[in-house]
Amino acid sequence: MSLVPSQTELLFDLGLAEKIVGVTKFCTHPAEARTKATVIGGTKNFIFPKIAALSPDLIIGNKEENYRVGIDELIVRFPVWLSDINTLPEALDMIRRVGFLAGAKERAQALAAAIDASFAALAADGPETSAAYFIWRKPYMVAATGTFIDDMLRRAGFRNVFAGQSRYPEITAAQLAAAAPQRILLSSEPYPFGEKHIAEFREICPAAAIEVVNGELFSWYGSRLQQSAAYFSQLR
Incomplete structure:
Protein backbone atom coordinates (compact mmCIF):
# COMPACT_ATOMS: atom_id res chain seq x y z
CA MET A 1 0.00 0.00 0.00
CA ALA A 120 24.92 14.20 -14.18
CA ALA A 121 24.54 15.20 -17.82
CA LEU A 122 22.54 18.32 -16.90
CA ALA A 123 24.95 21.19 -17.34
CA ALA A 124 24.00 24.73 -16.38
CA ASP A 125 24.29 27.09 -19.34
CA GLY A 126 26.19 30.09 -18.01
CA PRO A 127 25.90 31.67 -14.56
CA GLU A 128 23.12 30.81 -12.14
CA THR A 129 19.84 32.64 -12.58
CA SER A 130 18.19 33.98 -9.43
CA ALA A 131 14.71 32.60 -8.92
CA ALA A 132 11.76 32.38 -6.55
CA TYR A 133 9.61 29.26 -6.57
CA PHE A 134 6.00 29.71 -5.39
CA ILE A 135 3.86 26.84 -4.13
CA TRP A 136 0.92 28.81 -2.67
CA ARG A 137 -1.08 32.02 -2.90
CA LYS A 138 -3.00 33.81 -0.12
CA PRO A 139 -0.68 33.70 1.66
CA TYR A 140 2.28 33.62 -0.69
CA MET A 141 4.49 30.64 0.14
CA VAL A 142 7.78 29.68 -1.45
CA ALA A 143 10.13 26.70 -1.38
CA ALA A 144 13.27 27.57 0.59
CA THR A 145 16.26 25.74 2.11
CA GLY A 146 15.73 22.18 3.33
CA THR A 147 13.23 21.19 0.64
CA PHE A 148 13.49 18.81 -2.29
CA ILE A 149 12.38 21.64 -4.58
CA ASP A 150 15.33 23.76 -3.46
CA ASP A 151 17.72 20.96 -4.39
CA MET A 152 16.04 20.64 -7.79
CA LEU A 153 16.30 24.40 -8.38
CA ARG A 154 20.03 24.30 -7.73
CA ARG A 155 20.53 21.35 -10.06
CA ALA A 156 18.50 23.15 -12.73
CA GLY A 157 20.88 26.12 -12.56
CA PHE A 158 18.85 28.48 -10.38
CA ARG A 159 19.87 30.36 -7.24
CA ASN A 160 16.98 30.42 -4.80
CA VAL A 161 16.54 34.01 -3.59
CA PHE A 162 14.83 32.70 -0.45
CA ALA A 163 17.55 30.17 0.40
CA GLY A 164 18.18 32.09 3.61
CA GLN A 165 14.83 30.91 4.95
CA SER A 166 13.73 27.40 5.93
CA ARG A 167 11.27 24.98 4.36
CA TYR A 168 8.10 26.70 3.07
CA PRO A 169 7.95 30.22 4.52
CA GLU A 170 5.19 32.75 3.98
CA ILE A 171 6.48 35.89 2.31
CA THR A 172 5.03 39.29 1.49
CA ALA A 173 4.92 41.16 -1.80
CA ALA A 174 7.44 43.58 -0.33
CA GLN A 175 9.88 40.76 0.44
CA LEU A 176 9.54 39.45 -3.11
CA ALA A 177 10.16 42.90 -4.57
CA ALA A 178 13.24 43.31 -2.37
CA ALA A 179 14.61 39.90 -3.40
CA ALA A 180 14.23 40.92 -7.08
CA PRO A 181 14.54 37.46 -8.67
CA GLN A 182 15.28 37.23 -12.38
CA ARG A 183 12.77 34.40 -12.71
CA ILE A 184 9.54 33.72 -10.81
CA LEU A 185 8.42 30.11 -11.12
CA LEU A 186 4.78 29.40 -10.25
CA SER A 187 4.26 25.72 -9.48
CA SER A 188 1.32 23.91 -11.06
CA GLU A 189 0.83 22.19 -7.69
CA PRO A 190 -0.21 22.16 -4.89
CA TYR A 191 -1.76 25.55 -5.67
CA PRO A 192 -3.16 25.58 -9.23
CA PHE A 193 -1.27 28.59 -10.51
CA GLY A 194 -2.31 29.51 -14.04
CA GLU A 195 -1.68 32.15 -16.68
CA LYS A 196 -4.13 34.49 -14.93
CA HIS A 197 -1.73 34.79 -11.98
CA ILE A 198 1.25 35.99 -13.99
CA ALA A 199 -0.01 39.59 -14.18
CA GLU A 200 -0.35 39.63 -10.39
CA PHE A 201 3.34 38.84 -9.95
CA ARG A 202 4.39 41.15 -12.78
CA GLU A 203 3.01 44.08 -10.80
CA ILE A 204 5.36 43.16 -7.93
CA CYS A 205 8.44 42.35 -10.05
CA PRO A 206 8.11 44.04 -13.46
CA ALA A 207 11.61 43.02 -14.55
CA ALA A 208 11.25 39.31 -13.75
CA ALA A 209 10.44 36.58 -16.23
CA ILE A 210 7.37 34.85 -14.81
CA GLU A 211 5.95 31.48 -15.81
CA VAL A 212 3.95 28.49 -14.61
CA VAL A 213 6.13 25.39 -14.31
CA ASN A 214 5.41 21.68 -13.97
CA GLY A 215 5.39 21.20 -10.21
CA GLU A 216 5.51 17.42 -10.47
CA LEU A 217 8.92 17.57 -12.14
CA PHE A 218 10.26 19.71 -9.28
CA SER A 219 8.67 17.89 -6.34
CA TRP A 220 7.83 14.26 -7.22
CA TYR A 221 10.82 12.24 -6.02
CA GLY A 222 9.98 8.86 -7.55
CA SER A 223 10.19 7.56 -11.11
CA ARG A 224 8.87 10.88 -12.51
CA LEU A 225 12.43 12.13 -11.98
CA GLN A 226 13.20 10.38 -15.28
CA GLN A 227 11.66 13.42 -16.99
CA SER A 228 13.02 16.17 -14.74
CA ALA A 229 16.55 16.75 -16.06
CA ALA A 230 15.40 17.19 -19.67
CA TYR A 231 12.64 19.54 -18.51
CA PHE A 232 15.09 21.63 -16.48
CA SER A 233 17.39 21.88 -19.47
CA GLN A 234 14.55 23.30 -21.58
CA LEU A 235 13.49 25.62 -18.76
CA ARG A 236 16.96 27.14 -18.60
Missing part, protein backbone atom coordinates in the same frame (compact mmCIF):
# COMPACT_ATOMS: atom_id res chain seq x y z
CA SER A 2 1.24 3.47 -0.86
CA LEU A 3 0.32 6.68 0.98
CA VAL A 4 2.29 8.99 -1.34
CA PRO A 5 1.50 9.83 -4.99
CA SER A 6 5.10 9.87 -6.25
CA GLN A 7 5.86 6.56 -4.54
CA THR A 8 2.66 5.04 -5.94
CA GLU A 9 3.83 5.88 -9.45
CA LEU A 10 7.22 4.37 -8.62
CA LEU A 11 5.64 1.07 -7.57
CA PHE A 12 3.72 0.87 -10.85
CA ASP A 13 6.84 1.71 -12.87
CA LEU A 14 8.69 -1.04 -11.04
CA GLY A 15 6.13 -3.51 -12.38
CA LEU A 16 4.40 -4.06 -9.05
CA ALA A 17 0.84 -3.10 -10.01
CA GLU A 18 -0.63 -6.44 -8.98
CA LYS A 19 0.79 -6.13 -5.48
CA ILE A 20 -0.67 -2.67 -4.75
CA VAL A 21 -3.87 -2.95 -2.71
CA GLY A 22 -4.35 0.66 -1.58
CA VAL A 23 -3.51 4.21 -2.73
CA THR A 24 -4.61 7.75 -1.84
CA LYS A 25 -7.10 9.93 -3.70
CA PHE A 26 -4.16 12.07 -4.83
CA CYS A 27 -2.38 9.18 -6.57
CA THR A 28 -3.09 10.40 -10.10
CA HIS A 29 -0.20 8.66 -11.88
CA PRO A 30 -0.59 6.30 -13.55
CA ALA A 31 -4.17 7.04 -14.58
CA GLU A 32 -5.36 3.58 -13.54
CA ALA A 33 -3.86 3.71 -10.04
CA ARG A 34 -7.14 4.60 -8.32
CA THR A 35 -9.11 1.96 -10.21
CA LYS A 36 -6.68 -0.94 -9.77
CA ALA A 37 -6.35 -0.33 -6.02
CA THR A 38 -8.66 0.77 -3.21
CA VAL A 39 -8.61 4.48 -2.38
CA ILE A 40 -7.92 4.75 1.36
CA GLY A 41 -8.39 8.50 1.81
CA GLY A 42 -5.91 11.35 1.40
CA THR A 43 -2.28 11.71 2.33
CA LYS A 44 -3.23 13.37 5.61
CA ASN A 45 -6.59 11.75 6.38
CA PHE A 46 -6.53 7.96 6.16
CA ILE A 47 -9.70 5.88 6.22
CA PHE A 48 -8.55 3.31 8.78
CA PRO A 49 -11.39 0.77 8.33
CA LYS A 50 -10.54 0.49 4.62
CA ILE A 51 -6.88 -0.04 5.40
CA ALA A 52 -7.71 -2.67 8.02
CA ALA A 53 -9.93 -4.52 5.54
CA LEU A 54 -7.07 -4.66 3.02
CA SER A 55 -4.60 -5.96 5.65
CA PRO A 56 -1.47 -4.82 3.77
CA ASP A 57 1.84 -6.60 4.26
CA LEU A 58 3.69 -3.28 3.85
CA ILE A 59 2.65 0.37 3.93
CA ILE A 60 4.94 2.91 2.27
CA GLY A 61 4.66 6.56 3.33
CA ASN A 62 6.66 9.75 3.69
CA LYS A 63 7.59 11.83 6.72
CA GLU A 64 6.54 15.15 5.18
CA GLU A 65 3.56 14.19 3.05
CA ASN A 66 1.77 12.06 5.65
CA TYR A 67 0.60 13.05 9.12
CA ARG A 68 2.29 11.80 12.27
CA VAL A 69 -0.88 10.86 14.18
CA GLY A 70 -2.14 8.72 11.32
CA ILE A 71 1.21 7.02 10.77
CA ASP A 72 1.53 6.30 14.49
CA GLU A 73 -1.85 4.57 14.45
CA LEU A 74 -0.88 2.46 11.44
CA ILE A 75 2.46 1.44 12.94
CA VAL A 76 0.64 -0.28 15.80
CA ARG A 77 -1.05 -2.68 13.38
CA PHE A 78 1.02 -2.90 10.20
CA PRO A 79 4.62 -2.81 8.93
CA VAL A 80 5.19 0.82 7.87
CA TRP A 81 8.22 2.22 6.00
CA LEU A 82 8.66 6.00 5.77
CA SER A 83 10.89 7.91 3.40
CA ASP A 84 12.40 11.29 4.32
CA ILE A 85 13.57 13.09 1.19
CA ASN A 86 15.12 16.52 0.73
CA THR A 87 17.76 15.86 -1.93
CA LEU A 88 18.28 13.90 -5.14
CA PRO A 89 20.64 11.36 -3.49
CA GLU A 90 17.96 10.68 -0.85
CA ALA A 91 15.38 10.18 -3.61
CA LEU A 92 17.64 7.70 -5.41
CA ASP A 93 18.22 5.86 -2.14
CA MET A 94 14.45 5.67 -1.61
CA ILE A 95 13.95 4.19 -5.08
CA ARG A 96 16.52 1.47 -4.38
CA ARG A 97 15.10 0.72 -0.93
CA VAL A 98 11.51 0.51 -2.15
CA GLY A 99 12.63 -1.83 -4.91
CA PHE A 100 14.38 -4.03 -2.38
CA LEU A 101 11.42 -4.07 0.04
CA ALA A 102 8.83 -4.74 -2.66
CA GLY A 103 10.74 -7.38 -4.60
CA ALA A 104 11.96 -5.37 -7.59
CA LYS A 105 15.57 -4.75 -6.56
CA GLU A 106 17.29 -4.95 -9.96
CA ARG A 107 14.67 -2.86 -11.74
CA ALA A 108 14.88 -0.20 -9.03
CA GLN A 109 18.66 -0.08 -9.19
CA ALA A 110 18.54 0.37 -12.97
CA LEU A 111 15.95 3.14 -12.64
CA ALA A 112 17.98 4.99 -10.00
CA ALA A 113 21.12 4.72 -12.12
CA ALA A 114 19.33 6.12 -15.18
CA ILE A 115 17.96 9.09 -13.21
CA ASP A 116 21.38 9.75 -11.66
CA ALA A 117 22.99 9.75 -15.12
CA SER A 118 20.40 12.16 -16.52
CA PHE A 119 21.17 14.69 -13.79
Whole structure:
Protein backbone atom coordinates (compact mmCIF):
# COMPACT_ATOMS: atom_id res chain seq x y z
CA MET A 1 0.00 0.00 0.00
CA SER A 2 1.24 3.47 -0.86
CA LEU A 3 0.32 6.68 0.98
CA VAL A 4 2.29 8.99 -1.34
CA PRO A 5 1.50 9.83 -4.99
CA SER A 6 5.10 9.87 -6.25
CA GLN A 7 5.86 6.56 -4.54
CA THR A 8 2.66 5.04 -5.94
CA GLU A 9 3.83 5.88 -9.45
CA LEU A 10 7.22 4.37 -8.62
CA LEU A 11 5.64 1.07 -7.57
CA PHE A 12 3.72 0.87 -10.85
CA ASP A 13 6.84 1.71 -12.87
CA LEU A 14 8.69 -1.04 -11.04
CA GLY A 15 6.13 -3.51 -12.38
CA LEU A 16 4.40 -4.06 -9.05
CA ALA A 17 0.84 -3.10 -10.01
CA GLU A 18 -0.63 -6.44 -8.98
CA LYS A 19 0.79 -6.13 -5.48
CA ILE A 20 -0.67 -2.67 -4.75
CA VAL A 21 -3.87 -2.95 -2.71
CA GLY A 22 -4.35 0.66 -1.58
CA VAL A 23 -3.51 4.21 -2.73
CA THR A 24 -4.61 7.75 -1.84
CA LYS A 25 -7.10 9.93 -3.70
CA PHE A 26 -4.16 12.07 -4.83
CA CYS A 27 -2.38 9.18 -6.57
CA THR A 28 -3.09 10.40 -10.10
CA HIS A 29 -0.20 8.66 -11.88
CA PRO A 30 -0.59 6.30 -13.55
CA ALA A 31 -4.17 7.04 -14.58
CA GLU A 32 -5.36 3.58 -13.54
CA ALA A 33 -3.86 3.71 -10.04
CA ARG A 34 -7.14 4.60 -8.32
CA THR A 35 -9.11 1.96 -10.21
CA LYS A 36 -6.68 -0.94 -9.77
CA ALA A 37 -6.35 -0.33 -6.02
CA THR A 38 -8.66 0.77 -3.21
CA VAL A 39 -8.61 4.48 -2.38
CA ILE A 40 -7.92 4.75 1.36
CA GLY A 41 -8.39 8.50 1.81
CA GLY A 42 -5.91 11.35 1.40
CA THR A 43 -2.28 11.71 2.33
CA LYS A 44 -3.23 13.37 5.61
CA ASN A 45 -6.59 11.75 6.38
CA PHE A 46 -6.53 7.96 6.16
CA ILE A 47 -9.70 5.88 6.22
CA PHE A 48 -8.55 3.31 8.78
CA PRO A 49 -11.39 0.77 8.33
CA LYS A 50 -10.54 0.49 4.62
CA ILE A 51 -6.88 -0.04 5.40
CA ALA A 52 -7.71 -2.67 8.02
CA ALA A 53 -9.93 -4.52 5.54
CA LEU A 54 -7.07 -4.66 3.02
CA SER A 55 -4.60 -5.96 5.65
CA PRO A 56 -1.47 -4.82 3.77
CA ASP A 57 1.84 -6.60 4.26
CA LEU A 58 3.69 -3.28 3.85
CA ILE A 59 2.65 0.37 3.93
CA ILE A 60 4.94 2.91 2.27
CA GLY A 61 4.66 6.56 3.33
CA ASN A 62 6.66 9.75 3.69
CA LYS A 63 7.59 11.83 6.72
CA GLU A 64 6.54 15.15 5.18
CA GLU A 65 3.56 14.19 3.05
CA ASN A 66 1.77 12.06 5.65
CA TYR A 67 0.60 13.05 9.12
CA ARG A 68 2.29 11.80 12.27
CA VAL A 69 -0.88 10.86 14.18
CA GLY A 70 -2.14 8.72 11.32
CA ILE A 71 1.21 7.02 10.77
CA ASP A 72 1.53 6.30 14.49
CA GLU A 73 -1.85 4.57 14.45
CA LEU A 74 -0.88 2.46 11.44
CA ILE A 75 2.46 1.44 12.94
CA VAL A 76 0.64 -0.28 15.80
CA ARG A 77 -1.05 -2.68 13.38
CA PHE A 78 1.02 -2.90 10.20
CA PRO A 79 4.62 -2.81 8.93
CA VAL A 80 5.19 0.82 7.87
CA TRP A 81 8.22 2.22 6.00
CA LEU A 82 8.66 6.00 5.77
CA SER A 83 10.89 7.91 3.40
CA ASP A 84 12.40 11.29 4.32
CA ILE A 85 13.57 13.09 1.19
CA ASN A 86 15.12 16.52 0.73
CA THR A 87 17.76 15.86 -1.93
CA LEU A 88 18.28 13.90 -5.14
CA PRO A 89 20.64 11.36 -3.49
CA GLU A 90 17.96 10.68 -0.85
CA ALA A 91 15.38 10.18 -3.61
CA LEU A 92 17.64 7.70 -5.41
CA ASP A 93 18.22 5.86 -2.14
CA MET A 94 14.45 5.67 -1.61
CA ILE A 95 13.95 4.19 -5.08
CA ARG A 96 16.52 1.47 -4.38
CA ARG A 97 15.10 0.72 -0.93
CA VAL A 98 11.51 0.51 -2.15
CA GLY A 99 12.63 -1.83 -4.91
CA PHE A 100 14.38 -4.03 -2.38
CA LEU A 101 11.42 -4.07 0.04
CA ALA A 102 8.83 -4.74 -2.66
CA GLY A 103 10.74 -7.38 -4.60
CA ALA A 104 11.96 -5.37 -7.59
CA LYS A 105 15.57 -4.75 -6.56
CA GLU A 106 17.29 -4.95 -9.96
CA ARG A 107 14.67 -2.86 -11.74
CA ALA A 108 14.88 -0.20 -9.03
CA GLN A 109 18.66 -0.08 -9.19
CA ALA A 110 18.54 0.37 -12.97
CA LEU A 111 15.95 3.14 -12.64
CA ALA A 112 17.98 4.99 -10.00
CA ALA A 113 21.12 4.72 -12.12
CA ALA A 114 19.33 6.12 -15.18
CA ILE A 115 17.96 9.09 -13.21
CA ASP A 116 21.38 9.75 -11.66
CA ALA A 117 22.99 9.75 -15.12
CA SER A 118 20.40 12.16 -16.52
CA PHE A 119 21.17 14.69 -13.79
CA ALA A 120 24.92 14.20 -14.18
CA ALA A 121 24.54 15.20 -17.82
CA LEU A 122 22.54 18.32 -16.90
CA ALA A 123 24.95 21.19 -17.34
CA ALA A 124 24.00 24.73 -16.38
CA ASP A 125 24.29 27.09 -19.34
CA GLY A 126 26.19 30.09 -18.01
CA PRO A 127 25.90 31.67 -14.56
CA GLU A 128 23.12 30.81 -12.14
CA THR A 129 19.84 32.64 -12.58
CA SER A 130 18.19 33.98 -9.43
CA ALA A 131 14.71 32.60 -8.92
CA ALA A 132 11.76 32.38 -6.55
CA TYR A 133 9.61 29.26 -6.57
CA PHE A 134 6.00 29.71 -5.39
CA ILE A 135 3.86 26.84 -4.13
CA TRP A 136 0.92 28.81 -2.67
CA ARG A 137 -1.08 32.02 -2.90
CA LYS A 138 -3.00 33.81 -0.12
CA PRO A 139 -0.68 33.70 1.66
CA TYR A 140 2.28 33.62 -0.69
CA MET A 141 4.49 30.64 0.14
CA VAL A 142 7.78 29.68 -1.45
CA ALA A 143 10.13 26.70 -1.38
CA ALA A 144 13.27 27.57 0.59
CA THR A 145 16.26 25.74 2.11
CA GLY A 146 15.73 22.18 3.33
CA THR A 147 13.23 21.19 0.64
CA PHE A 148 13.49 18.81 -2.29
CA ILE A 149 12.38 21.64 -4.58
CA ASP A 150 15.33 23.76 -3.46
CA ASP A 151 17.72 20.96 -4.39
CA MET A 152 16.04 20.64 -7.79
CA LEU A 153 16.30 24.40 -8.38
CA ARG A 154 20.03 24.30 -7.73
CA ARG A 155 20.53 21.35 -10.06
CA ALA A 156 18.50 23.15 -12.73
CA GLY A 157 20.88 26.12 -12.56
CA PHE A 158 18.85 28.48 -10.38
CA ARG A 159 19.87 30.36 -7.24
CA ASN A 160 16.98 30.42 -4.80
CA VAL A 161 16.54 34.01 -3.59
CA PHE A 162 14.83 32.70 -0.45
CA ALA A 163 17.55 30.17 0.40
CA GLY A 164 18.18 32.09 3.61
CA GLN A 165 14.83 30.91 4.95
CA SER A 166 13.73 27.40 5.93
CA ARG A 167 11.27 24.98 4.36
CA TYR A 168 8.10 26.70 3.07
CA PRO A 169 7.95 30.22 4.52
CA GLU A 170 5.19 32.75 3.98
CA ILE A 171 6.48 35.89 2.31
CA THR A 172 5.03 39.29 1.49
CA ALA A 173 4.92 41.16 -1.80
CA ALA A 174 7.44 43.58 -0.33
CA GLN A 175 9.88 40.76 0.44
CA LEU A 176 9.54 39.45 -3.11
CA ALA A 177 10.16 42.90 -4.57
CA ALA A 178 13.24 43.31 -2.37
CA ALA A 179 14.61 39.90 -3.40
CA ALA A 180 14.23 40.92 -7.08
CA PRO A 181 14.54 37.46 -8.67
CA GLN A 182 15.28 37.23 -12.38
CA ARG A 183 12.77 34.40 -12.71
CA ILE A 184 9.54 33.72 -10.81
CA LEU A 185 8.42 30.11 -11.12
CA LEU A 186 4.78 29.40 -10.25
CA SER A 187 4.26 25.72 -9.48
CA SER A 188 1.32 23.91 -11.06
CA GLU A 189 0.83 22.19 -7.69
CA PRO A 190 -0.21 22.16 -4.89
CA TYR A 191 -1.76 25.55 -5.67
CA PRO A 192 -3.16 25.58 -9.23
CA PHE A 193 -1.27 28.59 -10.51
CA GLY A 194 -2.31 29.51 -14.04
CA GLU A 195 -1.68 32.15 -16.68
CA LYS A 196 -4.13 34.49 -14.93
CA HIS A 197 -1.73 34.79 -11.98
CA ILE A 198 1.25 35.99 -13.99
CA ALA A 199 -0.01 39.59 -14.18
CA GLU A 200 -0.35 39.63 -10.39
CA PHE A 201 3.34 38.84 -9.95
CA ARG A 202 4.39 41.15 -12.78
CA GLU A 203 3.01 44.08 -10.80
CA ILE A 204 5.36 43.16 -7.93
CA CYS A 205 8.44 42.35 -10.05
CA PRO A 206 8.11 44.04 -13.46
CA ALA A 207 11.61 43.02 -14.55
CA ALA A 208 11.25 39.31 -13.75
CA ALA A 209 10.44 36.58 -16.23
CA ILE A 210 7.37 34.85 -14.81
CA GLU A 211 5.95 31.48 -15.81
CA VAL A 212 3.95 28.49 -14.61
CA VAL A 213 6.13 25.39 -14.31
CA ASN A 214 5.41 21.68 -13.97
CA GLY A 215 5.39 21.20 -10.21
CA GLU A 216 5.51 17.42 -10.47
CA LEU A 217 8.92 17.57 -12.14
CA PHE A 218 10.26 19.71 -9.28
CA SER A 219 8.67 17.89 -6.34
CA TRP A 220 7.83 14.26 -7.22
CA TYR A 221 10.82 12.24 -6.02
CA GLY A 222 9.98 8.86 -7.55
CA SER A 223 10.19 7.56 -11.11
CA ARG A 224 8.87 10.88 -12.51
CA LEU A 225 12.43 12.13 -11.98
CA GLN A 226 13.20 10.38 -15.28
CA GLN A 227 11.66 13.42 -16.99
CA SER A 228 13.02 16.17 -14.74
CA ALA A 229 16.55 16.75 -16.06
CA ALA A 230 15.40 17.19 -19.67
CA TYR A 231 12.64 19.54 -18.51
CA PHE A 232 15.09 21.63 -16.48
CA SER A 233 17.39 21.88 -19.47
CA GLN A 234 14.55 23.30 -21.58
CA LEU A 235 13.49 25.62 -18.76
CA ARG A 236 16.96 27.14 -18.60
